[in-house]
Amino acid sequence: MTEDDDLVSRVLARDQRAGARMITLIENDAPGAASRLAELFPHTGRAAVIGVTGPPGAGKSTLVEGMVRAWRDRGRTVGVLAVDPSSPFTGGAILGDRIRMASLTGDPGVYVRSMASRAHLGGLAEATPAAVRVLDAMGMDVIVVETVGVGQSEIAIAGTADCTVLVTMPGAGDGIQAMKAGVLEIGDVFVVNKADREGALRTRRELNAMLRMQDRTPRPVVLLTKADMGDGVEQVVRQVEEFLDTRRGSGQLQKRRLRHLEREALELIGAQARRRTLATLDQATIDELSEALWERRQDPATVAARALAALQWADNDC
Amino acid sequence: MTEDDDLVSRVLARDQRAGARMITLIENDAPGAASRLAELFPHTGRAAVIGVTGPPGAGKSTLVEGMVRAWRDRGRTVGVLAVDPSSPFTGGAILGDRIRMASLTGDPGVYVRSMASRAHLGGLAEATPAAVRVLDAMGMDVIVVETVGVGQSEIAIAGTADCTVLVTMPGAGDGIQAMKAGVLEIGDVFVVNKADREGALRTRRELNAMLRMQDRTPRPVVLLTKADMGDGVEQVVRQVEEFLDTRRGSGQLQKRRLRHLEREALELIGAQARRRTLATLDQATIDELSEALWERRQDPATVAARALAALQWADNDC
Numbered sequence: 001m002t003e004d005d006d007l008v009s010r011v012l013a014r015d016q017r018a019g020a021r022m023i024t025l026i027e028n029d030a031p032g033a034a035s036r037l038a039e040l041f042p043h044t045g046r047a048a049v050i051g052v053t054g055p056p057g058a059g060k061s062t063l064v065e066g067m068v069r070a071w072r073d074r075g076r077t078v079g080v081l082a083v084d085p086s087s088p089f090t091g092g093a094i095l096g097d098r099i100r101m102a103s104l105t106g107d108p109g110v111y112v113r114s115m116a117s118r119a120h121l122g123g124l125a126e127a128t129p130a131a132v133r134v135l136d137a138m139g140m141d142v143i144v145v146e147t148v149g150v151g152q153s154e155i156a157i158a159g160t161a162d163c164t165v166l167v168t169m170p171g172a173g174d175g176i177q178a179m180k181a182g183v184l185e186i187g188d189v190f191v192v193n194k195a196d197r198e199g200a201l202r203t204r205r206e207l208n209a210m211l212r213m214q215d216r217t218p219r220p221v222v223l224l225t226k227a228d229m230g231d232g233v234e235q236v237v238r239q240v241e242e243f244l245d246t247r248r249g250s251g252q253l254q255k256r257r258l259r260h261l262e263r264e265a266l267e268l269i270g271a272q273a274r275r276r277t278l279a280t281l282d283q284a285t286i287d288e289l290s291e292a293l294w295e296r297r298q299d300p301a302t303v304a305a306r307a308l309a310a311l312q313w314a315d316n317d318c
Numbered sequence: 319m320t321e322d323d324d325l326v327s328r329v330l331a332r333d334q335r336a337g338a339r340m341i342t343l344i345e346n347d348a349p350g351a352a353s354r355l356a357e358l359f360p361h362t363g364r365a366a367v368i369g370v371t372g373p374p375g376a377g378k379s380t381l382v383e384g385m386v387r388a389w390r391d392r393g394r395t396v397g398v399l400a401v402d403p404s405s406p407f408t409g410g411a412i413l414g415d416r417i418r419m420a421s422l423t424g425d426p427g428v429y430v431r432s433m434a435s436r437a438h439l440g441g442l443a444e445a446t447p448a449a450v451r452v453l454d455a456m457g458m459d460v461i462v463v464e465t466v467g468v469g470q471s472e473i474a475i476a477g478t479a480d481c482t483v484l485v486t487m488p489g490a491g492d493g494i495q496a497m498k499a500g501v502l503e504i505g506d507v508f509v510v511n512k513a514d515r516e517g518a519l520r521t522r523r524e525l526n527a528m529l530r531m532q533d534r535t536p537r538p539v540v541l542l543t544k545a546d547m548g549d550g551v552e553q554v555v556r557q558v559e560e561f562l563d564t565r566r567g568s569g570q571l572q573k574r575r576l577r578h579l580e581r582e583a584l585e586l587i588g589a590q591a592r593r594r595t596l597a598t599l600d601q602a603t604i605d606e607l608s609e610a611l612w613e614r615r616q617d618p619a620t621v622a623a624r625a626l627a628a629l630q631w632a633d634n635d636c
Binding site for chain 2: 034037038040041042044045055057129130133258261262264265266268269270271272273274275276277278281286289290293294296297298299300301302303304305307308
């Protein structure tokens with residue numbers, strides 16, 4: 001009997017070490033991860049999942065720390081997933097997040113975990129919903145998913161939450177720019193952090209102006225915070241709770257969750273199809289493709305189409 | 319005869335309006351884009367492609383503007399692609415980049431273009447190399463690809479250049495953090511911009527320490543710039559040129575380009591396999607999958623595997 005034998009039951013018994021082990025299996029795409037996740041699934045769907053995203057330097061981790069404390073004061077258990085892009089160099093997760101969350105260590109009602117993917121582009125987008133499900137099965141009332149950065153995959157991850165908090169800071173023309181660039185539409189609650197800095201009100205005005213151009217009812221609010229002083233954090237949590245209550249009452253929350261699950265399944269189908277097809281290519285095909293490119297006889301799209309056509313033919317050859 | 323009839327020959331004749339039109343066709347994945355790209359391909363491979371990336375607020379656009387002027391002073395023609403994540407809300411590209419490049423307008427030896435993808439996640443990663451090829455076929459000597467953000471897809475785009483410049487700014491603990499998180503290894507030249515700000519030397523020291531831990535010969539240099547004053551920009555361009563000359567002489571540049579072309583072809587094969595498979599799913603399968611998720615009978619990975627198995631069976635049914 002290995003230490004992993006009763007992993008599922010230990011996760012369900014809220015054993016944090018078992019949860020950590022389970023998430024590691026997911027990150028490594030280890031054998032046995034998928035079947036255990038399938039076993040956990042019927043025990044999930046209870047937690048409120050909150051995404052927190054925004055450009056670097058906006059103070060997301062500090063805000064998250066404050067939000068976690070506010071939920072703890074309400075007696076709720078909280079899991080935090082800090083999602084970092086992969087790095088073969090750093091070997092993955094950056095310790096910083098955990099250090100910054102120091103005020104929360106020792107509290108058994110809080111579980112903080114950094115996520116890193118050594119695997120491949122988009123790996124985090126696949127692993128994160130699975131890791132959220134582990135925390136959910138562990139009985140966490142609230143799960144906060146903090147994503148670093150403003151890239152498309154980070155946006156995609158944050159967008160799968162029940163409620164997404166977008167954080168920016170004053171004076172950052174680029175911060176607002178980043179907000180505009182594909183993120184604005186996934187935000188449910190907006191926060192201008194570091195509100196004691198110059199330009200906070202202008203930043204809020206700009207965000208409100210952009211939100212007015214969208215056609216959402218009710219229109220999301222823009223809150224000012226000084227997360228390092230704790231100012232305004234309570235209000236953010238209240239706003240998130242209100243958002244969830246309204247959506248739960250109207251049935252929209254359940255619909256949103258189903259849509260996310262469907263999308264996750266379709267993404268897995270697509271990713272698997274991609275992987276299988278690439279694994280099917282033999283060395284001769286790859287060499288031929290490479291030569292055509294090297295001699296500039298055919299462009300990447302043409303050699304790709306040719307390789308696919310050959311596979312298609314092989315598939316139907318029975 | 320439509321206006322697009324002689325698009326390929328007009329691009330090759332360095333007609334900027336034709337180039338713009340061609341890139342629009344690529345962004346929209348329009349019919350006729352692929353065949354025209356295939357025609358252009360044998361006329362490409364001459365330009366030096368420079369990636370510029372880093373966190374928001376580091377001053378990338380200002381640096382790029384200065385670099386373009388330095389190359390213009392050397393009599394080289396320069397194309398700039400500013401890559402923004404997609405936004406259904408903004409309708410795509412942000413005008414800001416063009417405005418900031420105002421000092422370059424009116425110069426026929428410069429062509430600046432913002433790229434946006436309305437299509438799908440990863441769309442930009444597919445469209446950008448194709449757009450680079452258009453500028454290459456237009457006879458641009460140097461092509462600068464500026465990516466906004468620090469996400470995985472932005473890193474992937476910047477990583478396909480002949481030489482990648484990583485830009486950060488002083489005092490930004492998060493800036494360095496972002497640098498560490500998967501980007502450091504794709505940088506060939508490092509720049510600490512806004513070097514008049516406090517902490518510039520410390521930031522350079524930190525970067526140098528991180529680079530020392532990697533095993534690269536020669537080790538990349540870290541340069542200080544004040545791009546808004548033009549300070550240090552000339553040195554960045556010189557460093558980039560030196561990097562390219564060395565790599566060209568040793569044959570490494572050619573190998574790197576072939577590797578990028580191969581990867582691009584494999585990505586296209588993977589993306590196409592993904593798309594075809596998802597298009598094959600019928601409504602009955604999707605409905606069934608959705609119900610299993612809704613009732614929490616099966617998790618996304620299980621329903622995905624089931625759908626794929628059904629397709630597999632259909633494939634071999636002849």
